Amino acid sequence: MNSRDISLSILNKYDYDKAYVNKLLADTFKNKNIDNKDKGLINELVLGSIENRYLLDFIISQFSKIKIKKMSVSVRNILEMGTYQLLFLDKIPDSAVCNESVKLAKKYANRSSGFINAVLRNISRNKYNIKYPDKTEDKIGYLSIYYSFPKWIVEKLVDQFGFEFCEDILKSSFKTYYPAIRANILKVPNDGNGKVKTDEFIDTLKSENINIIPNEDIQNCFWVNGKLDINNSESYKNGLYTIQNPSSQLTAITLDPKPNEIIIDVCAAPGGKTTHIAELMKNKGRVLAFDIYQHKIDLINKSANRLGIDIIEAVKHDSSIFKPELVEYADRVLVDAPCSGFGVIHTKPDIKWHRNENDIKELIKIQEKILSVSSKYVKKGGTLVYSTCTILKDENEIQISKFLSENRDYKLISEKRLFTHIDGGSGFYIAKLKRI
Numbered sequence: 001m002n003s004r005d006i007s008l009s010i011l012n013k014y015d016y017d018k019a020y021v022n023k024l025l026a027d028t029f030k031n032k033n034i035d036n037k038d039k040g041l042i043n044e045l046v047l048g049s050i051e052n053r054y055l056l057d058f059i060i061s062q063f064s065k066i067k068i069k070k071m072s073v074s075v076r077n078i079l080e081m082g083t084y085q086l087l088f089l090d091k092i093p094d095s096a097v098c099n100e101s102v103k104l105a106k107k108y109a110n111r112s113s114g115f116i117n118a119v120l121r122n123i124s125r126n127k128y129n130i131k132y133p134d135k136t137e138d139k140i141g142y143l144s145i146y147y148s149f150p151k152w153i154v155e156k157l158v159d160q161f162g163f164e165f166c167e168d169i170l171k172s173s174f175k176t177y178y179p180a181i182r183a184n185i186l187k188v189p190n191d192g193n194g195k196v197k198t199d200e201f202i203d204t205l206k207s208e209n210i211n212i213i214p215n216e217d218i219q220n221c222f223w224v225n226g227k228l229d230i231n232n233s234e235s236y237k238n239g240l241y242t243i244q245n246p247s248s249q250l251t252a253i254t255l256d257p258k259p260n261e262i263i264i265d266v267c268a269a270p271g272g273k274t275t276h277i278a279e280l281m282k283n284k285g286r287v288l289a290f291d292i293y294q295h296k297i298d299l300i301n302k303s304a305n306r307l308g309i310d311i312i313e314a315v316k317h318d319s320s321i322f323k324p325e326l327v328e329y330a331d332r333v334l335v336d337a338p339c340s341g342f343g344v345i346h347t348k349p350d351i352k353w354h355r356n357e358n359d360i361k362e363l364i365k366i367q368e369k370i371l372s373v374s375s376k377y378v379k380k381g382g383t384l385v386y387s388t389c390t391i392l393k394d395e396n397e398i399q400i401s402k403f404l405s406e407n408r409d410y411k412l413i414s415e416k417r418l419f420t421h422i423d424g425g426s427g428f429y430i431a432k433l434k435r436i
């Protein structure tokens with residue numbers, strides 16, 4: 001199978017199984033026979049087709065007599081993948097795109113190869129004359145088609161942030177991002193005050209062909225230049241670093257845990273922040289980590305082992321259920337709540353297609369419950385941090401102001417809102433509260 005066959009098979013699986021696209025890509029890349037160049041093209045074709053789906057369907061509909069809904073999954077995906085290349089990939093000539101798509105059609109949708117050929121050649125001839133919704137007359141329609149977002153999300157974002165800011169958010173949701181890592185101060189040589197020796201760490205990773213650049217704003221955080229295989233290096237296996245977005249790294253830093261304290265992380269899996277907390281505590285004290293799924297608890301333990309951490313007690317628990325034995329037990333509690341994930345669409349483009357308005361309503365109720373229950377575990381004078389990887393105010397500011405109005409024993413210390421187009425990392429919200 002060549003890169004296009006593999007890409008089509010991933011896209012078809014994505015549609016049939018409603019699976020997460022990053023998981024499908026990661027499973028595919030475990031195959032050692034796929035080299036880095038092919039991985040690059042597969043990533044491009046699969047993520048590009050998924051993140052631009054609305055736009056691609058809008059264009060295909062203008063040149064196809066058959067409605068998108070009536071097409072088989074393979075036909076639709078071959079057309080979307082072809083249209084994506086015609087529109088976005090300058091290096092592949094249009095004739096090659098059409099020929100390769102027809103080859104795919106002959107293998108996987110034989111009766112439609114003539115139809116696919118005709119539609120793609122038509123798009124190729126007319127791609128500079130396509131009429132999009134008018135930016136001034138139909139603002140929502142324009143943003144929705146041009147940036148490929150469901151209308152209900154665009155309406156919500158325009159309502160909360162205004163047209164221009166919303167456009168910036170949508171623009172920044174496309175896949176040109178760099179991953180980041182967090183150096184593990186338990187293993188990487190450091191100055192004794194929690195700061196790793198930057199040059200030494202850069203050289204260590206360079207010897208494995210991983211180029212990193214310090215993030216100027218966040219201690220021990222580095223941008224990685226290139227995406228593939230950073231979870232396969234010897235340094236990774238030896239626990240020298242964790243792959244974690246800078247915005248996410250700010251959460252444990254905001255919680256500010258100290259050695260020998262008791263911390264509860266109530267939505268902990270896969271453990272990115274739990275392990276960061278333990279590192280900041282110099283692996284001294286007690287970290288209780290809850291998550292509702294057992295298989296995810298295993299992920300926390302696996303990460304802790306890799307990083308040389310042994311103060312985390314990870315337990316399967318539904319954190320919306322009150323545990324009376326934990327009342328006023330913890331110095332600090334982290335509620336990294338389940339959320340819509342609208343701040344991480346640049347790394348998980350399929351989120352925008354998986355979510356619906358009802359999900360958000362349900363998530364808001366769960367967040368509220370978990371926050372209320374977990375706040376009881378904080379000692380007087382202790383710290384509660386609430387964070388999400390979304391930018392929707394309903395799940396963030398509104399949630400916290402409601403909590404504060406109902407819990408007079410808490411006061412707000414700080415609120416951070418992070419946006420990809422402003423801060424570079426994921427969209428995030430972090431509220432720090434103190435119990436008085």
Ligand SMILES: C[S@@+](CC[C@H](N)C(=O)[O-])C[C@H]1O[C@@H](n2cnc3c(N)ncnc32)[C@H](O)[C@@H]1O
Binds near residue numbers: 248266270293319339
């Ligand atoms: C945003 S993720 C947490 C990410 C994690 N803190 C990290 O940094 O790696 C939210 C987590 O909450 C978990 N979760 C959802 N509902 C829960 C509940 N009722 N009780 C405990 N955990 C829950 C999910 O399984 C998911 O792992």
